[in-house]
Amino acid sequence: MSVSRTERLLNLLIALLNTRYGLRRSELREKVYHDQSGNDVAFGRMFERDKNDLRQFGFEVETLTDMGWSEDDPATTRYRIGKESNRLPDVQLGPEEWTVLLLASQLWERAALGTSAQSALRKLKASGRMADVGLPAGVQPRIKPAGQAFDDLVAAMHSRHPVTFAYLAGTTGKEELRTVEPWGLGSRFGQWYLMGHDRARNATRHFRLSRITSAVTTLDKELYTPPADFNVRQELARLPELPLRTAIVDVREGRLLALRRRSSEAGNADGAPVAGYERLALQFRDPESLAEELASYGPDARAVSPAGLAKAVRRRLRAAADFSAAPAPSYRFSEARARSVRKRTSEDQLKRMLQLVPFLVHNQGLHIQDVADHFGVSRKELEDDLQILICSGLPEGYPDDLLDIQWDDDHVYITQDLDLTKPVRFTVEEACALLTGLETLNGLPEVAEGGALESVTLKLLAAAGEEGLRAASLAGPEVAPADAATHAAVRQAIESRSQLRLAYLSPQRDAVSERDVDPLRLYSLDNTWYFEAYCHAVGGLRNFRLDRVQELYPNGAPIPAGITPAEGVPAKLFTANDDDTTVTVQLTRQGRGLADDYYAERTAELPDGGLVADIRFGNTAWLPMFVAQHGGSARILAPAELAEAARSWLAASLAMYGG
Numbered sequence: 001m002s003v004s005r006t007e008r009l010l011n012l013l014i015a016l017l018n019t020r021y022g023l024r025r026s027e028l029r030e031k032v033y034h035d036q037s038g039n040d041v042a043f044g045r046m047f048e049r050d051k052n053d054l055r056q057f058g059f060e061v062e063t064l065t066d067m068g069w070s071e072d073d074p075a076t077t078r079y080r081i082g083k084e085s086n087r088l089p090d091v092q093l094g095p096e097e098w099t100v101l102l103l104a105s106q107l108w109e110r111a112a113l114g115t116s117a118q119s120a121l122r123k124l125k126a127s128g129r130m131a132d133v134g135l136p137a138g139v140q141p142r143i144k145p146a147g148q149a150f151d152d153l154v155a156a157m158h159s160r161h162p163v164t165f166a167y168l169a170g171t172t173g174k175e176e177l178r179t180v181e182p183w184g185l186g187s188r189f190g191q192w193y194l195m196g197h198d199r200a201r202n203a204t205r206h207f208r209l210s211r212i213t214s215a216v217t218t219l220d221k222e223l224y225t226p227p228a229d230f231n232v233r234q235e236l237a238r239l240p241e242l243p244l245r246t247a248i249v250d251v252r253e254g255r256l257l258a259l260r261r262r263s264s265e266a267g268n269a270d271g272a273p274v275a276g277y278e279r280l281a282l283q284f285r286d287p288e289s290l291a292e293e294l295a296s297y298g299p300d301a302r303a304v305s306p307a308g309l310a311k312a313v314r315r316r317l318r319a320a321a322d323f324s325a326a327p328a329p330s331y332r333f334s335e336a337r338a339r340s341v342r343k344r345t346s347e348d349q350l351k352r353m354l355q356l357v358p359f360l361v362h363n364q365g366l367h368i369q370d371v372a373d374h375f376g377v378s379r380k381e382l383e384d385d386l387q388i389l390i391c392s393g394l395p396e397g398y399p400d401d402l403l404d405i406q407w408d409d410d411h412v413y414i415t416q417d418l419d420l421t422k423p424v425r426f427t428v429e430e431a432c433a434l435l436t437g438l439e440t441l442n443g444l445p446e447v448a449e450g451g452a453l454e455s456v457t458l459k460l461l462a463a464a465g466e467e468g469l470r471a472a473s474l475a476g477p478e479v480a481p482a483d484a485a486t487h488a489a490v491r492q493a494i495e496s497r498s499q500l501r502l503a504y505l506s507p508q509r510d511a512v513s514e515r516d517v518d519p520l521r522l523y524s525l526d527n528t529w530y531f532e533a534y535c536h537a538v539g540g541l542r543n544f545r546l547d548r549v550q551e552l553y554p555n556g557a558p559i560p561a562g563i564t565p566a567e568g569v570p571a572k573l574f575t576a577n578d579d580d581t582t583v584t585v586q587l588t589r590q591g592r593g594l595a596d597d598y599y600a601e602r603t604a605e606l607p608d609g610g611l612v613a614d615i616r617f618g619n620t621a622w623l624p625m626f627v628a629q630h631g632g633s634a635r636i637l638a639p640a641e642l643a644e645a646a647r648s649w650l651a652a653s654l655a656m657y658g659g
Helices: 003-017 025-031 040-056 095-105 112-126 147-159 232-237 287-300 307-325 346-362 368-375 379-390 428-441 452-464 466-473 484-496 623-629 640-655
Strands: 062-065 077-080 163-168 175-188 191-198 203-208 245-252 263-265 277-284 301-305 404-406 411-416 498-506 511-525 528-535 540-545 549-558 581-587 602-605 611-617 634-638
Touching: 003 025, 003 040, 003 077, 003 346, 003 379, 025 040, 025 077, 095 112, 095 428, 095 452, 112 147, 112 346, 112 368, 112 428, 147 163, 147 175, 147 428, 175 203, 175 232, 175 466, 191 232, 232 466, 245 287, 277 287, 287 301, 287 307, 287 623, 287 640, 301 307, 307 623, 307 634, 307 640, 346 368, 346 379, 346 411, 368 379, 368 411, 379 404, 428 452, 428 466, 452 466, 484 498, 484 511, 484 528, 484 549, 511 540, 511 549, 623 634, 623 640, 634 640
Parallel strands: none
Antiparallel strands: 062 077, 163 175, 175 191, 191 203, 245 277, 245 301, 263 277, 404 411, 498 511, 498 549, 511 528, 528 540, 581 611, 581 634, 602 611
């Protein structure tokens, strides 16, 4: 939509909201559209498009007729929007409920649902003041969806369009093109799954997102109807856990401590290892997950059996090697930015303005920069919104019939709201993001106890209405920490500001080190928990994975008063230093989310949907592992010596498998 169309839709909405009797098409054409063209057909098409757009924004346009007359007669047909048309009901929340809701809204890690969750939270804030609450130190879980495919599938699922994608079948190991009606997305056994109707097989099937090997294409011109009672969580619960199996792996002597700690000696099973390697037995369930790990070890490990595991490792290494050897693309970096963001549209602007008016009504006198920060826009973007709003109002009305907003002293006040005091109901995406987040928090006892989680869920279900019922199409992962005792010990140290003595296994250095740390906050990605701490060994902030902690206990010292967490929520997994190496990385469309994961400083879009990103790394020795792990989704472009080192490392890794 152009800016003029945005303005026109806003004025049309205000006109239809503020009429009891209804407005005829001729009145709207003259007073709102100011159309003097005389072309009835063109105007009729424009008006119908605008009515559909208003429905997309949550407003149903009512059609009224005089007694006995047909709706086909424009002279006797009137239009209006009811005062409460699709308005979000008032939701009164206490401090404990706001805390739980804040946790749920921040669960989604850099995904489309994260944007929807924040939009839903703004709507709730717009209908009243939010209690002054903060995130608890020991409970900051997050969900990390499975890349771009996740966002594409969520969008197709909510708009009810079929999708096509290339899929690596687990039973045959062959790549096949699938056409699927997406019914639900959920996490199970540490993996994301799509549930839906496979058209080629005319049956319900599940697809693991990590096996989707192409971009997801949405069939925009087709629609489908999912089963009315579909619940993805119930469907995923029926999936049997993969059986426990044994892998035989040759590991270089003295290397891979983390792998050794969960393996046992295998003797000369399946033959003898080559000189310099030891043969180990390893329990596993998911061959793809183990193949990803083993590929990242490169020449330090070789999968011996089962044959399918060795084949999966070789496939990942081959894809990484082929991508690394491909010609470099032409690209041009855009302006430096910390992370990629979707380009804003006029639709975004109108949605924002419909939230902005009720927010200002309930939050009079805020500084204009605080308002801009609340909506995640620049001050100029906000002022552009306000300029449109103050020129909008009743058709041919007096000055008092316009929206009246003032910000001359940098503090924003609104004195005329024209019945835009309530935000519209949640969209499907907003309802799903919040309600799925709340359901995910059930896995954390410290959040589920006390009744606030249950009460806020019931209130949001009531407010979301029919849209809330569609939250059954999404299911988040289990977020409870695997080691509850370590989690509890770190949380207690944070609350009491006690220093910890730590024995920590670093896979990058392949060594266990001891250090004194000041724990500052706990957070997670899915069920992998981390804590941020000031490390006295390196003299700076570091992040530690709980499952890599070998030993942990208070050393009796308090945390000094000046030690505080890094700025921002959520915490960053990686913090660049001034002496880090800037590495230029090419990412495919499937792997472009890595630019956000590693906080790319600038990016360049590629025609195929991929990215070139500049990322700073403190330790470049592990970059070949990074390339191999992502199996053809990432490669090093520069510096040239790092790119060549990665290619040589991949060649040596493939040589372990005979080519």
